[in-house]
Amino acid sequence: MxxxxxxxxxxxxxxxxxxxxxxxxxxxxxxxxxxxxxxxxxxxxxxxxxxxxxxxxxxxxxxxxxxxxxxxxxxxxxxxxxxxxxxxxxxxxEETTVFSLGDRTPLGQRLWVYTNFDCNLACEYCCAESSPKAAARRVTPALGQAVFDEFAALGGREVFLTGGEPFMHPELGDLVDAAAGLHRTVLTNAMIFSRGRRRETLEKIDRSVVLQISLDSATAELHDRQRGAGSWERALAGIELAKSLDFPVRVAATMYDEDPAGVSELHRRLDGIGIPRDDQLIRPVAQEGFADTGVHISIDTVEPEPTITADGAWWHPVAVTNPNMRIADSPQPVSEVFGVVRDILAVQDAAERSGREVFRCA
Known part of the structure; x- marks a missing residue:
């Protein structure tokens, strides 16, 4: 104002x-x-x-x-x-300490962290508007340690490290180590950790860390059209490398149209390379960032997944370019981030019980 x-x-x-x-x-x-x-x-x-x-x-x-x-x-x-x-x-x-996020994780037990926003790819649907030209906006190991310590003290259990491409962060290993004691997942396109310093970082990461790798289709055509020529083969090679190093591997596909035939083909491909069905995720494109179409995102259409960046906190990891979904202007205190979300959920719950609507979306 x-x-x-x-x-x-x-x-x-x-x-x-x-x-x-x-x-x-x-x-x-x-x-x-x-x-x-x-x-x-x-x-x-x-x-x-x-x-x-x-x-x-x-x-x-x-x-x-x-x-x-x-x-x-x-x-x-x-x-x-x-x-x-x-x-x-x-x-x-009225204070309520635990809200269920559908059939998944109670609020306060899971936290997303954007380690950085620069990326080796510029995917056409990227919700974070990441690319080789994007500002890095890196979470430092010191900030990560402070966030993870507070999160754990609040009862947090699970952290997802995403980007951008996390393996472009020169101190990714230190960030992963800072979250020791929590269940850790690193989201990656698996294309740049096969050699050099990044390979060294990969091999030093504890094998309890899950690598969630992006693969959008059973064949190269669609994946490469969305992510860049040659990216499908390199992603498959990254999956095989991660498995050979004994990392738990989860594979996630982002699809504009969840065509049953395409989904079935992808499941068969992943079955064939030994990825358990529970670790095969299909998710829709969100109409955020670079995406002109997709699922509409607002606080009443998606359940909260509190998300930390170097310069703020957000309702959900797919909405970090949407100023209307910003929870806070700094990543700490984490308690305040969860407090805002709890207050919103309390209103939603009260509205549902009373049959009144206060969350209209155009």
């Missing part, structure tokens, strides 16, 4: 003033509000400006669900934008 907006605010005294622009409650506004509310004391007022008409209905519903009060609503014109003053509840909102 600019100083000029503060000067023209019709809300009077507020502890903080945020501008939601045209975001609705499902596309990021509640993340902004929740972050701000956690910084405020009970009884203080939060100012919110919005040009999205649905917020006029949804914001009071949200406030009622969590016990806050919308004290003031002012419209600049009949078509908006609208200003709201929300007083934070004077009593603690």
């Amino acid at each position: 600019s100083d000029q907006d503060r000067a023209v605010s019709p809300l009077g005294d507020v502890a903080e003033l945020i501008d939601g622009g045209d975001m609705d409650c499902g596309s990021g506004l509640l993340l902004l509000i929740t972050r701000a509310m956690r910084r405020m004391e009970a009884g203080q007022r939060l100012g919110v400006r919005s040009s999205e008409p649905s917020v006029v209905t949804d914001l009071p519903v949200w406030a009622d669900l969590v016990g806050h009060e919308v004290e003031t609503e002012v419209a600049e014109t009949s078509d908006g934008p609208w200003w709201f003053a929300v007083r934070k509840a004077g009593r603690p909102t």
